[in-house]
Amino acid sequence: MKRPKSGMMRMERNWGLLFALPAILGLMIFTIGPIVASFVFSLTNWTIGGQMTFIGLDNYRTILTEDATFSQSMFVTTYYALGSVPLGLAAAFIIALLLNQKVRGLSVFRTIYYLPTIVPSIANTMLWLWMFNPDFGLLNSLLEGVGLPGSKWIYDENTAIPSLIMMSTWGIGNTVIIFLAGLQSVPTHLYEAAEVDGGNRWHKFFHITIPSMTPTIFFNLVMSLISTFQAFNQAYVMTNGGPNNSTLFYVFYLWRTAFTETKIGYASALAWILFFVIMVLTVLIFSTSKKWVHYEGGERS
Amino acid sequence: MNQVTSSVNSSETPQHPLPQPERSRSPATATHSKPFPLSRVVLYIVLIIGSVLMLLPFAWLIRSSLMGTSQIFVFPPEWIPSPFQWSNYPEALTSVPFGRYFMNTFMIEVCVLAGVMLTSIVSAFTFARLRWPGRNLIFSLLIGSMMLPYAVTLIPTFVMWRELGGLNTFLPLIVPAWFGGGAFNIFLMRQFMLTVPRDLDEAAYMDGGTPLTVLWRVIIPLSSPALIVIGIFTFIDVWNDFLGPIIYLSDEKHFTLALGLATFRGLNNTNWPYLMAASSTILAPIVLIFFIGQRYFIEGITLTGIKG
Numbered sequence: 001m002k003r004p005k006s007g008m009m010r011m012e013r014n015w016g017l018l019f020a021l022p023a024i025l026g027l028m029i030f031t032i033g034p035i036v037a038s039f040v041f042s043l044t045n046w047t048i049g050g051q052m053t054f055i056g057l058d059n060y061r062t063i064l065t066e067d068a069t070f071s072q073s074m075f076v077t078t079y080y081a082l083g084s085v086p087l088g089l090a091a092a093f094i095i096a097l098l099l100n101q102k103v104r105g106l107s108v109f110r111t112i113y114y115l116p117t118i119v120p121s122i123a124n125t126m127l128w129l130w131m132f133n134p135d136f137g138l139l140n141s142l143l144e145g146v147g148l149p150g151s152k153w154i155y156d157e158n159t160a161i162p163s164l165i166m167m168s169t170w171g172i173g174n175t176v177i178i179f180l181a182g183l184q185s186v187p188t189h190l191y192e193a194a195e196v197d198g199g200n201r202w203h204k205f206f207h208i209t210i211p212s213m214t215p216t217i218f219f220n221l222v223m224s225l226i227s228t229f230q231a232f233n234q235a236y237v238m239t240n241g242g243p244n245n246s247t248l249f250y251v252f253y254l255w256r257t258a259f260t261e262t263k264i265g266y267a268s269a270l271a272w273i274l275f276f277v278i279m280v281l282t283v284l285i286f287s288t289s290k291k292w293v294h295y296e297g298g299e300r301s
Numbered sequence: 302m303n304q305v306t307s308s309v310n311s312s313e314t315p316q317h318p319l320p321q322p323e324r325s326r327s328p329a330t331a332t333h334s335k336p337f338p339l340s341r342v343v344l345y346i347v348l349i350i351g352s353v354l355m356l357l358p359f360a361w362l363i364r365s366s367l368m369g370t371s372q373i374f375v376f377p378p379e380w381i382p383s384p385f386q387w388s389n390y391p392e393a394l395t396s397v398p399f400g401r402y403f404m405n406t407f408m409i410e411v412c413v414l415a416g417v418m419l420t421s422i423v424s425a426f427t428f429a430r431l432r433w434p435g436r437n438l439i440f441s442l443l444i445g446s447m448m449l450p451y452a453v454t455l456i457p458t459f460v461m462w463r464e465l466g467g468l469n470t471f472l473p474l475i476v477p478a479w480f481g482g483g484a485f486n487i488f489l490m491r492q493f494m495l496t497v498p499r500d501l502d503e504a505a506y507m508d509g510g511t512p513l514t515v516l517w518r519v520i521i522p523l524s525s526p527a528l529i530v531i532g533i534f535t536f537i538d539v540w541n542d543f544l545g546p547i548i549y550l551s552d553e554k555h556f557t558l559a560l561g562l563a564t565f566r567g568l569n570n571t572n573w574p575y576l577m578a579a580s581s582t583i584l585a586p587i588v589l590i591f592f593i594g595q596r597y598f599i600e601g602i603t604l605t606g607i608k609g
Contacts, residue, residue: 009432011546015512016431023424023487024439026480030458031446037457083430098348110581111595115359117593120541122559123580126566127362130573138361170358177602219473222446230450232395234545237563258456259548 022207024136041268048262056276059269070270074277076161082248083165089220091170093213096179110180117173125237129154130168133236154239157246164234164247175220182207182216214293222285229278250274313388347520362584366390366577373573386574393575394582395570401554409557410472410539413478417535421482425490426516430502443484452545453542459548473549474542478535486531489601491526494520530601533594558583 042059044077046052063070099110105262118215119127121273131138132153140150190208235252255275333477360380365373366389367382394400427433428440455487462473481487501519510518556564562579 012431013433013510016427016433016436017429019423019431019512019516020433020436020439022420022479023427023481024441026420026477027439027442027446030444030477030480031454032448034454034457034461037460041457098351101344103344105349109348109352109403111592112355113542113586114598115353118587120537120559120583120587122541122562123370123584124544125416125575126562127358129566130577131358131361131364132330133573136374136376136378136573138378141376144377170355174602176597177557181602205601207551212583220446226448226450230452233365236547239545254452258459264456264460268456271450273457274450295302296532 013078018290038268038271041198041265042272044265048215048264055265059266060273063266063269063273069245069248069253070273073250074250075246076246077229077231077250080164080231081225083162084163084228085221085224086135088175088224089217090168091169092175092216092220093179095172095176096183099176099180100183113176114173116171119171121233122237124167124171125233129234129238132163134236137191154247155243157242157244160243160246161240162233164238167234170226175224178220179213182213186212211294218285218289220294222282225281227276229281231272302581314434321579326361349558356520362577362581365573366581368574370572370574373502376494389574389578392463393572393578396575397555397561397565397579398560398578399561399582402556402558405555406540406559407472407558409474410536412471412475412537413534414535416475417482417486417531419482421486421490421531422481422521422524422528423516424481425494426512427485429491429494430499430513430520443481447484447488455548468549469552469555469556470549474539475546482531482535488537489531490527494525526597526600530597531606533590533597534601536590540583540587 043054043056044052045055054223067298068105095113099106099113103109118126132151133156134140134150134155137153139153143150151159152161154160163288176300186209190212191204194204194208231249232255235247235249236255239247241248241256242254251274254270255268257270348377364380367385367387368389369382369384371384372379372382373527377407428436458473462468467473477483497520502515505515542557543559543563546557547563550556550560551566562583563578566576
């Protein structure tokens with residue numbers, strides 16, 4: 001392609017910057033500015049309405065060495081992520097495989113499996129709250145119907161997180177669709193080659209489908225990990241962090257510290273620790289990815 | 302719907318404006334197309350059981366919303382309301398000013414949609430098509446910001462709005478939409494624009510056009526599929542947003558539907574039929590939009606591979 005002459009280039013630059021202005025300002029006002037401010041706050045003991053004193057890394061030290069609520073919320077969040085991420089990915093992958101078959105009514109099935117994903121999170125929490133009801137909820141009614149004992153679900157500290165993991169697995173539609181798109185882009189020639197070599201269905205699945213899907217699995221793994229570590233609504237609306245702090249999600253603890261106790265400095269430090277944890281996890285996954293993620297042709301957007 | 306396609310991998314530089322329908326006759330589908338009848342039967346059974354599991358909560362929601370309090374607390378539970386208590390809906394929705402909450406939500410929707418559409422198309426255009434110093438750096442920062450936990454920016458942003466007197470106004474929920482419209486939307490729109498042939502721009506420049514001409518005459522007319530995708534996602538995000546309103550809106554006059562529903566539970570802790578009726582009402586518009594815009598939904602998700 002021919003590059004335009006210099007007058008043209010100047011025009012392009014001027015218009016380019018003008019058009020980029022909202023995004024650049026937005027980045028500065030709503031991302032970079034807050035990042036800097038958040039870090040500065042995290043070094044102070046500021047509470048709304050109180051004095052702001054610079055206390056260095058004291059917040060971080062307190063959080064990491066003395067704050068039992070912090071360790072509890074980190075434990076709860078990790079437990080939730082370790083349960084819901086693998087379960088969600090496995091379920092989504094299996095559903096995508098099923099939906100990638102030639103079956104009648106495929107579009108109906110796809111719609112049904114996607115539907116839970118669009119339920120507004122607040123309506124979702126209300127619905128599940130009622131399904132988890134130990135006396136008149138759907139789940140215990142079903143268990144009763146097949147002669148099994150009921151559960152107290154989110155109202156018992158041992159079953160609360162497993163219940164929320166189950167609830168999260170209901171809404172995996174987006175992951176299913178991304179897997180489905182991945183499955184449909186597995187190169188045909190690989191399957192044909194396998195057929196020529198006499199490979200059966202399982203060979204094809206384990207030696208072609210799975211390896212070809214590793215970039216998609218990787219992508220979904222990172223995205224779901226990042227989002228589960230930021231779970232909030234369930235704790236806020238359904239359990240209020242209880243019973244006995246068993247659903248005290250990290251962001252819920254952070255929110256409570258910042259907005260009900262107004263400890264801005266301390267909550268900012270909590271936010272940075274969350275950032276650090278997510279970053280370390282992402283870096284860890286990225287560094288192991290070379291061992292198990294295969295890119296055909298070696299490059300990818 | 303057979304437009305479900307476009308690989309995550311090839312979305313950077315595809316030749317065609319949108320995912321191609323014939324891709325759904327995919328390799329994996331083709332190779333598994335002649336299984337044993339038995340496995341076929343098992344496949345259908347598994348798919349149907351899965352569908353029932355997916356739909357059961359919806360059925361539970363609807364049936365509970367149409368029952369009287371005496372019937373809903375019967376054990377073992379009944380599935381068919383008798384009588385169908387349709388009055389739950391008007392009663393639940395008038396017991397709390399849901400009309401006002403609806404108007405508030407609607408106003409935020411309109412202002413946010415306008416901002417997102419306008420500024421994301423302009424930003425995407427400049428990142429996809431125009432050259433200027435620092436472009437790649439800014440774009441990387443923008444994309445990088447999607448990885449940042451919202452908790453980090455949440456507190457300072459709240460403090461900023463508090464200082465500016467923006468608490469209990471809709472400004473904190475609307476203004477950010479006018480500054481680029483969100484990294485995700487810019488990214489999605491840019492991905493789409495990269496598929497529009499550049500010859501069209503060149504032709505416009507030959508005729509003495511400016512980038513504004515190109516944007517107005519070439520890009521905007523061709524971008525309606527991407528704009529619809531962004532519009533649907535944005536509408537749903539605003540409709541479903543809960544954290545923003547609970548942080549910024551404390552006066553009941555300003556509540557949105559999501560916030561109204563959350564506090565409704567506190568007021569009617571035991572009135573499950575009302576709560577389920579209100580929940581169904583808030584869910585209904587989203588389901589409607591999903592069925593109308595289904596094709597775009599799936600294109601949007603697969604075009605970017607993002608949206609978790």
